[in-house]
Structures are given as C-alpha cells and as structure tokens.
Amino acid sequence: MTEAMRENAAIIGRDDLNDLEAIMAVSNTASDETRHDVHSVYDTVFTWDYEKSARPKLDKLYEKAKRAQWNAQTDLPWETDVDQEALVVANAAANGGVLRSLDVSGTPLVSWGDAEWIQFGIESQNWTLSQFMHGEQGALVCTAKIVESVPWIDAKYYASTQVMDEARHVEVFSKYLDDKLSGHYPINAHLRLLLDDIIEDSRWDMTYLGMQIMVEGLALAAFGFMYQMTTEPLLKKMLRYVMSDESRHVAFGVLSLQEHYQDLTAAELRDRQEFAFEAAVRMRDRFLQQEVWDRMGIDPKSVAPVLLQAPEREMFQNILFSKIVPNCKKLGLLDAADGWLRTKFTELGVIGFEDWADTGEEYESMQEVPAEEV
Numbered sequence: 001m002t003e004a005m006r007e008n009a010a011i012i013g014r015d016d017l018n019d020l021e022a023i024m025a026v027s028n029t030a031s032d033e034t035r036h037d038v039h040s041v042y043d044t045v046f047t048w049d050y051e052k053s054a055r056p057k058l059d060k061l062y063e064k065a066k067r068a069q070w071n072a073q074t075d076l077p078w079e080t081d082v083d084q085e086a087l088v089v090a091n092a093a094a095n096g097g098v099l100r101s102l103d104v105s106g107t108p109l110v111s112w113g114d115a116e117w118i119q120f121g122i123e124s125q126n127w128t129l130s131q132f133m134h135g136e137q138g139a140l141v142c143t144a145k146i147v148e149s150v151p152w153i154d155a156k157y158y159a160s161t162q163v164m165d166e167a168r169h170v171e172v173f174s175k176y177l178d179d180k181l182s183g184h185y186p187i188n189a190h191l192r193l194l195l196d197d198i199i200e201d202s203r204w205d206m207t208y209l210g211m212q213i214m215v216e217g218l219a220l221a222a223f224g225f226m227y228q229m230t231t232e233p234l235l236k237k238m239l240r241y242v243m244s245d246e247s248r249h250v251a252f253g254v255l256s257l258q259e260h261y262q263d264l265t266a267a268e269l270r271d272r273q274e275f276a277f278e279a280a281v282r283m284r285d286r287f288l289q290q291e292v293w294d295r296m297g298i299d300p301k302s303v304a305p306v307l308l309q310a311p312e313r314e315m316f317q318n319i320l321f322s323k324i325v326p327n328c329k330k331l332g333l334l335d336a337a338d339g340w341l342r343t344k345f346t347e348l349g350v351i352g353f354e355d356w357a358d359t360g361e362e363y364e365s366m367q368e369v370p371a372e373e374v
Helices: 003-012 019-022 054-069 084-095 114-149 153-179 188-199 203-228 234-259 266-290 290-295 301-305 311-319 323-328 340-348 359-366
Strands: none
Touching: 003 266, 019 114, 019 266, 019 301, 054 153, 054 234, 084 114, 114 153, 114 203, 114 290, 153 234, 188 266, 188 301, 203 234, 203 266, 203 311, 203 323, 234 323, 234 359, 266 301, 266 311, 266 323, 266 340, 290 301, 323 340
C-alpha cells in the first residue's frame, strides 16, 4: 500500500478516493428522526477588550453586515407561482438536458421516457434544496458556537450578524420547499458526518475552517451555479440575496484565520490541511444523490458509473471548489510544510482553481443585489 493510500485510509476511511462501493456504503440510517444530538465540549470565551477597531477589516465587514440585513418574509415575491414540472422542463431545455444525453444502455434508465426524467428532475431539485437547507442549519449552529468561542470582540460582533443571516437562510429554503416545491429530503449522510465533525471539534478555528471556508465556500459556488442555471425568478432572487450574505461569511473566515494561522506550528497546520481534505472529500461524495435514485426505485450502484462519466457533471462537481481552493491558498494551507494539501487537491482534480479570486478580496463585488432583481 502506498503512502498516499495509507493517508487516505486514515483520513477518509478508504484507500481509493473514487471507490463507489465505499462511498455508497455511507448511508443515513436515521432518516426519519426529527432530532439529532451532537456532543461537543469547548471553552466559552469572554473578552474584556472591547476595542472595536483592533481589526479594521473585520470591523468593516461587520458594518456591511448590519446594512445588508433583509427580511425573508417581505423582501421576496412569495406570490410568484412556481410550476415545478414546467420549471424542470424549462431548465433542461435551457441547459441542454445533460443527463439525458448519456449512453444509458445496460442500465435501468434505458426504459425511461419523458415522465421518468421529469420526475427525476423534480426529485433532484427537492434533494438539492433540502441539502442546502440542512447545511444552512449547520452554519447557524456553528456560527453561534463561534460567537461563544472566538477570543476577539470584532469576530464576536460579526459572527452575531451571521447567526441572523443563517436563521434567515434556513427560513427561506424551508419556505420555498414547503410552499413552492414538492417535498423535503433528509440530510445526506456524508453532509451529516461532516457537520458532526465540525461541531464536535473543541478548537474554535476548526469551526471556522470547516464551516466558513469549506462548507460555506462550496455553498457559495453551488448557489452561483444554480443562480446561473435556473429559469425561476423567485429562486433566482432568493439565491442572489443568499449569495450576498454567504460571500461575507466566507470572507469572515479568511480574514480571521489568516491572522491565526501565522502563529501555528507545522504540525498544527498539517492537522488543518487534513481536516480540509476530509471535508472536501465528504462534500464531493454527497453529490451522487443516492437518496434520489432510491426514491425513484433505481439501485444507485447500477447508474453511478454511467453518471460519473458525464463531462458536464465532472465540471459541475469541480467548479464547486472554485471558492475553496483559492481561499485555502490565501490561508497558506495549500503549500504549508511539504505542500501536502496541494498534492491532495491535485488528486481531487481541483487545483486549477488556486489562482481564482479569493473571497477575502472578492466579496465586495457580490454585496449589491442588481436593481432589476430587487
């Protein structure tokens, strides 16, 4: 077994990054539960240093956040009629009907007609927005933890505004799923394991890294992708508001960790590199959508190899890391010590994003919602 394989087995529980059997063996065994408890032990930190201008960039972010608050109930046109079946057809027409262009011979999909593909599109949309909603609740919980555990008053101030943002995001995704679409999905097992890992870790900076950089970074890219692809005006406006918030959240992580990581040892930085890699793999693995295939009566293992061959799907999965990789580079994690994380991101096929704009510099351009969308 190679050194790389030993590392993979220790960090992500399998030797091969692309082992479909191992990926699909991770399943949600408690999909009917309405409560999930995660044990966490960490220090709640008070600071008696109330100097607000000690970290000017965080202070500037806090002021922007106060001005950018919006109301989930009154600032979105909830009266918009959403015909989900027509939306799936329109989105497929606008974006080329990617999955239907695949060679599905030898799979159960060979007998599918328009009705089955439209239903798959409906279920896929329900699943995707459900995972966004669950991830936003994870962000809500993690940011409340940051308020308690981060030692700087500027960071506590900003994190408190993010708690409000995340509550609003959970609210809008839940309302959209309930009022406009046709059903929720339980949290994906890979996402739940990642959120558990982030919450269980007692170190405040690991909460930042896992949530602000990894989960929120991927969410920001995913929202941007969906914003470009959807033809539905209510969802488009909702995503634009959420993206404006999320760009500040990721910038908050970059600005805070950049200072903290300057004082860490090589061993401590390697620990953060491994955590970032594990988070990246878990987030990538959840996009196989095995819960959707189960609901459609299709064995996910029978179609996954075919779906993974779609070049458009690979492009989609890779571009989700377009915010994560440059932010990890900005934090010094890509090339810390022997450049271990650079090697792992190269194996994942996402290192090409390293020179894209990092969110610490980019977020201001995403703050203003275009006038035609207000």
